Amino acid sequence: MAALSSSNHCCSSSIAYSSSSSIGFHQHHNFIPFSLISPKRLGSNNVSLQSKCNPSANVILMQDGALATKMPAIEDEAPLKNLKEGSSLVTPPEEHKKSNDNDDKSTVSITVVGASGDLAKKKIFPALFALYYEDCLPKHFTIFGYARSKMTDAELRNMVRKTLTCRIDKRENCGEKMEEFLSRCFYQSGQYDSEENFEELDKKLKEHEAGRVSNRLFYLSIPPNIFVNAVKCATLSATSANGWTRVIVEKPFGRDSESSAALTSALKQYLEEDQIFRIDHYLGKELIENLSVLRFSNLIFEPLWSRQYIRNVQLIFSEDFGTEGRGGYFDHYGIIRDIMQNHLLQILAIFAMETPVSLDAEDIRNEKVKVLRSMMPLRADDVVIGQYKSHTKGGVSYPGYTDDKTVPNDSLTPTFAAAALFINNARWDGVPFLMKAGKALHNRRAEIRVQFRHVPGNLYNRSFGTDLDRATNELVIRVQPDEAIYLKINNKVPGLGMRLDRSNLNLLYKARYSKEIPCAYERLLLDAIEGERRLFIRSDELDAAWSLFTPLLKELDEKKIIPEYYPYGSRGPVGAHYLAAKYNVKWGDLGVEE
Ligand SMILES: NC(=O)C1=CN([C@@H]2O[C@H](COP(=O)(O)OP(=O)(O)OC[C@H]3O[C@@H](n4cnc5c(N)ncnc54)[C@H](OP(=O)(O)O)[C@@H]3O)[C@@H](O)[C@H]2O)C=CC1
Numbered sequence: 001m002a003a004l005s006s007s008n009h010c011c012s013s014s015i016a017y018s019s020s021s022s023i024g025f026h027q028h029h030n031f032i033p034f035s036l037i038s039p040k041r042l043g044s045n046n047v048s049l050q051s052k053c054n055p056s057a058n059v060i061l062m063q064d065g066a067l068a069t070k071m072p073a074i075e076d077e078a079p080l081k082n083l084k085e086g087s088s089l090v091t092p093p094e095e096h097k098k099s100n101d102n103d104d105k106s107t108v109s110i111t112v113v114g115a116s117g118d119l120a121k122k123k124i125f126p127a128l129f130a131l132y133y134e135d136c137l138p139k140h141f142t143i144f145g146y147a148r149s150k151m152t153d154a155e156l157r158n159m160v161r162k163t164l165t166c167r168i169d170k171r172e173n174c175g176e177k178m179e180e181f182l183s184r185c186f187y188q189s190g191q192y193d194s195e196e197n198f199e200e201l202d203k204k205l206k207e208h209e210a211g212r213v214s215n216r217l218f219y220l221s222i223p224p225n226i227f228v229n230a231v232k233c234a235t236l237s238a239t240s241a242n243g244w245t246r247v248i249v250e251k252p253f254g255r256d257s258e259s260s261a262a263l264t265s266a267l268k269q270y271l272e273e274d275q276i277f278r279i280d281h282y283l284g285k286e287l288i289e290n291l292s293v294l295r296f297s298n299l300i301f302e303p304l305w306s307r308q309y310i311r312n313v314q315l316i317f318s319e320d321f322g323t324e325g326r327g328g329y330f331d332h333y334g335i336i337r338d339i340m341q342n343h344l345l346q347i348l349a350i351f352a353m354e355t356p357v358s359l360d361a362e363d364i365r366n367e368k369v370k371v372l373r374s375m376m377p378l379r380a381d382d383v384v385i386g387q388y389k390s391h392t393k394g395g396v397s398y399p400g401y402t403d404d405k406t407v408p409n410d411s412l413t414p415t416f417a418a419a420a421l422f423i424n425n426a427r428w429d430g431v432p433f434l435m436k437a438g439k440a441l442h443n444r445r446a447e448i449r450v451q452f453r454h455v456p457g458n459l460y461n462r463s464f465g466t467d468l469d470r471a472t473n474e475l476v477i478r479v480q481p482d483e484a485i486y487l488k489i490n491n492k493v494p495g496l497g498m499r500l501d502r503s504n505l506n507l508l509y510k511a512r513y514s515k516e517i518p519c520a521y522e523r524l525l526l527d528a529i530e531g532e533r534r535l536f537i538r539s540d541e542l543d544a545a546w547s548l549f550t551p552l553l554k555e556l557d558e559k560k561i562i563p564e565y566y567p568y569g570s571r572g573p574v575g576a577h578y579l580a581a582k583y584n585v586k587w588g589d590l591g592v593e594e
Pocket residue numbers: 114115116117118119120147148149192220221222223224226250251252329
């Protein structure tokens with residue numbers, strides 16, 4: 001039976017959205033196209049899916065929530081020319097026919113390697129179901145679970161069924177959709193280093209492909225030490241004979257520059273770079289996708305996006321739970337590798353990059369690499385590390401990090417870190433980019449805070465008192481929870497006097513948009529199926545990212561630096577404030593909850 005949930009978070013939960021939701025192909029709405037997608041985006045290798053499924057394939061501009069229609073790719077220029085203002089832009093019938101023909105001739109098989117594991121259950125199967133539910137998967141698709149555990153197809157389906165939820169507004173056919181989806185899920189048990197076992201998988205895949213063009217996506221949802229074996233066997237024994245073969249690789253991509261380079265070169269023995277989809281699920285989050293839109297499609301932001309107006313940028317990640325259940329993995333990596341070197345650094349790169357030549361994956365990734373290569377490696381002086389310790393509050397006792405049975409008692413692994421990074425280029429010279437990431441803190445949050453400079457010669461200085469910091473503007477992009485973008489401004493308090501206060505211009509997503517926000521994994525899986533690489537990490541990006549962190553990580557390990565201990569559920573070590581103060585910065589997340 002369908003599980004129902006009222007959260008607007010994705011994959012394993014869902015939200016009610018009103019039947020008047022405006023997303024779709026409503027022919028009566030106006031449209032304003034504002035960008036053309038590179039023709040490469042819809043290369044012949046790609047599976048043609050309905051445009052509603054992949055926003056990156058169809059840049060559209062909605063105004064007042066009422067506009068939504070397909071932005072044609074360059075291939076579709078002819079229909080674009082014929083459009084009059086106010087008319088609707090829909091795929092012409094012959095285009096539909098073309099894609100239907102393609103749909104009939106090809107098939108996509110998605111193999112979740114490590115299907116019995118935590119990530120597969122928590123994120124991958126629910127995301128695949130959500131895509132199916134939204135009619136975003138190709139007509140002919142098959143999902144295979146692959147792992148060592150012994151399971152029948154029926155057992156896999158039972159396991160997956162428990163993880164699926166339904167959209168509340170469509171629940172009347174949810175159970176049906178779920179069963180349809182499950183009927184296309186199969187299981188193959190096998191070792192990760194057995195070519196024979198992958199050959200058995202290959203045989204079964206072929207049966208399902210039934211002579212159609214075979215496109216195969218392997219999602220490596222397994223521990224990193226077996227990535228290469230699995231890739232070797234999958235490519236040698238179960239690669240597609242006449243279509244594409246792609247592999248999604250989960251992080252961690254190594255522990256430092258050397259191990260990451262070794263992983264890349266091992267993978268490249270079996271795969272071309274463009275077959276490797278290195279996933280960083282933060283890049284699939286809605287607000288991170290929106291970051292470039294905010295910057296590059298609004299005149300008011302991009303001119304301010306530099307050292308001239310921005311005083312500092314803060315990238316903040318916090319979780320209100322510890323390493324529960326993942327201590328074994330975590331202790332080998334720590335928070336810097338788990339969150340900063342990938343999720344936060346990726347956000348930084350998108351935030352700080354120059355305008356790309358186009359929205360094409362390579363153009364965007366080129367700009368990201370340039371930013372990363374313009375940065376100075378992190379210095380130990382610019383980092384504070386912490387580890388949570390047990391704490392009792394309201395009679396409830398919360399465990400310390402080393403209380404986890406899978407963590408050594410004397411572990412020095414940081415569960416918290418704060419760092420100051422700098423970009424050595426004309427745009428960002430001298431601007432501190434502060435990062436803060438921690439587990440077992442007082443809340444769960446991910447946000448970007450942009451603190452602007454003071455207004456020079458401000459006429460209203462008197463109203464602010466001596467603390468000018470209180471009067472500076474701050475733009476907050478709250479990635480989660482309660483996705484929002486808000487700008488703190490100074491405003492006159494209504495009345496006869498002249499009193500100013502700080503107010504928010506607030507775009508709270510749940511108030512503005514009724515449509516459920518898709519899970520990052522949905523977007524990324526769909527992109528991988530479509531061959532869209534924009535949100536995946538290229539190997540040179542990865543090298544550049546590791547170069548920034550490797551010297552510091554080595555120093556922390558070699559010198560056995562002791563972390564500052566902080567109580568479970570607190571705001572983290574005080575050292576983070578000293579670090580910020582060194583650059584004349586105050587963390588923006590210290591005030592009242594916004
Ligand atoms: N879980 C999460 O929230 C996140 C996970 N990741 C990454 O995703 C990948 C999968 O994570 P997760 O699902 O948590 O991993 P799991 O530890 O749950 O492992 C997945 C599956 O791999 C098999 N497996 C586990 N350990 C070994 C081993 N030592 N040797 C061979 N096979 C093993 C098991 O299947 P079987 O025994 O049936 O073969 C297991 O069900 C990892 O790379 C992880 O770093 C990334 C972000 C978040």
